[in-house]
Amino acid sequence: MAIKNTGTHISLAIEMLTSVCSADCGPGFRKFRKEGMASCCFHCKPCPENEISNETNVDFCVQCPEDQYASTEQNRCIHKAVVFLSYEEPLGMALSLISLCFSALTTLVLGVIVKHHSTPIVKANNRTLTHILLISLIFCFLCPLLFIGHPNSAICILQQITFGVLFTVSVSTVLAKTITVVLAFKVTASRRMMKYFLVSQVSNYIIPICTLIQVIVCALCLGASPPSVDIDARSEHGHIIVVCNKGSVTAFYCVLGYLASLAFGSFTLAFFSRNLPAAFNEAKSITFSMLVFCSVWVTFIPVYHSTKGKVTVAVEIFCTLASSAGMLGCIFVPKCYTILFRPDQNSLEMIRVKSSSHAHIS
Template structure:
């Protein structure tokens, strides 16, 4: 008569999920029924990613149980779970174990069936923290007249064992130790009507309801029997009700009806209906009293996700809150973290690990963080991806603005120096230092100072090519001009003697050849650069977390370093030649100035290389621009500032008479 508990595991799992539990214990009888329940429950829990903190299968044999009782007790005592499922017969060793746990003060949320409602009495009660029983009972409607009968019955008129115990519990009457039938010290007019003020369950228990249905089933069988036509009309009505067992069995298999409560009854095993469950919350008070409140129900016939329905208002009234105590193996991993499982741990047990760099999680208990797209980065909390800002050396940037002002000032100052030299082109100072080479050097320096404008601003394909090619060419012209000036000084005093025509013929041609040949070599290097791997736009989204850096990649770094190395070889050659000619007698001998200018130039670019390779992004571009400005300023300052000083402030030294005096000396 009792329906199978095939949907009970699903009902319990639905309740566990509703309260966000994932770490529960299980204590069941070691029987076929318990093993079957465990199989169903394990399947449902695995579907929902729930875990067992422990599984205690209590043996039915009392001797075997007593040898392991302390093990079971210690296991539930030390477990971190707050929820324990109890399933089995109340007259088994499981009941003994359960009473021992509660008597020793173990407080848990017990999830069980209605037959486990009666628990050991407690003398203490803590309403601030729920520790009670959630019981599942088969759903059936109220039986008409039953509540009125319970409330008006006088227990002294009945010898029913249950009523006697109920009278002893609520009226403090004595009950004999053996049969529990004799009631003493009780008023003959007492009834149970006062229990109406309490929340007392007036419905049938599951066992009583099964008996109720059994009686009605037999009544229907006999009713059908009486309605059947009989061949032997002489049989009495009583004889017709005496049925053979095989005939009784056949009728049971066919019987189906709706009982007075309104529930369908079907005895066909193949068409067995899945039961619905009422969910009760039971609190145990001192002196054996308890409070039982219906807080919801479960129906397997509703769609998935709507099968469990809890009465939130009643739940809040019964517990003071709609939230149950937590029962989780591990604390939730909030946004910005991910679950990290160690080997051998249950699926519900994990550690929380921060998301890796540039990965986010905006949900709770995620297994993997999500990597931000290429154009975004993770915020500090790693819960959101933010669009990266585009970064390049712009004119609005303080660094770019400072370099722009420096380039403009130096190019303007160089133009002023060029104007001074052009204005005083007939003076001995300008003539003695080869004014054509001075003009060429000053013009190349103006372009050197203007070259940084190709580096500042948002890069594009043409500017990336022009900035490196222009830088390579104008610096080659400038340094080769310095080399030509130093070679001119050396040839003027070492190769020829004063007064010969060959001196005036050789010196101009040597300087032109030096500039042309040196520049031609650089043109070949740049052509190879453009042919092999020219500069291009490089979008760097990885160097800085919050920025997308747009820079010009050098393309072939080998050729780029060859261009720098070629500049260095020209500068080194100029330095050596100028150093050799530093002590040659001449009034306006600039060999010393050229030597010092090449020393400054080489120092800047030797320092540039390690600093350049240790920086990234716009700082790297700024380092290159600063090196261009510093080395160009070194050439301008060391070679031309002393001459401008003499031309503008010491004009008496810029005369032919002064030149003759120095020469005779």
């Protein structure tokens, strides 16, 4: 009878222990005790964000390294995927294809201009400046290829220098063409030597001077705060975003601001010269091209600041292509159309008729 009673007491004791003690906390959880609770009593609490536990009944969770993130069950760390705008993905492939197609189209336009270099429409608008502008546009269209692919420090620096210098050459060439048109018509015929001197000096010096200023601006920017690779492991869960950091934001806007001042100068001169004789005049085409250029980059600023990661890179590439296409389309499409499809208008007789008609109206 005594043995039986002892067995009953042991059984009751085991039941009591089972009822007051908590169940085990599995992987992904940690033990959490409240004040006054027995040592065998605790709550199971999920690990905090990006922390894991892979054992039972642990008191503390472990933080995942920066290049890893916690699994959904929070019991292991997983390596983050490195994200950048690559040639393999559809967006990168589409942008690189557009870049190459526009570059090839510009090369084709250059071929048409060179082939018909002795025709009045080509000769009237300064052949040298036309060739420089088209060659610089070819490289402007190829410039986005530097922005696609895994960036490194050298590529980041090259992106900013190439972008700044190539677009300065293009826009300063447009400015030189505009000033050439203005001088050619504002200086009277009795001052032919002065006209020749002014027009030739503009085309010889305005492009290197403007480009040199931009090179100095870029050099100062690189000296103050050079672009570098920016690794962002926190903005997107499970991803490491690799992009080029522009360095000093002020320096980047100095490069853009200088381009904007050249474009605005070209736009203003072209706008006030748009009513000069149409047979020789590129002013209307230049006005529209600079309007497109300025509109694209003014729109770029708020969009650039409201996006992150590879979308930001894609926006920058799109603006580069759109502004280059604006110059190519507005300035050279009408010219090529006349050369290829309206050769009757590309003659000295037609130019004399248009010039005399304009003089009569004036």
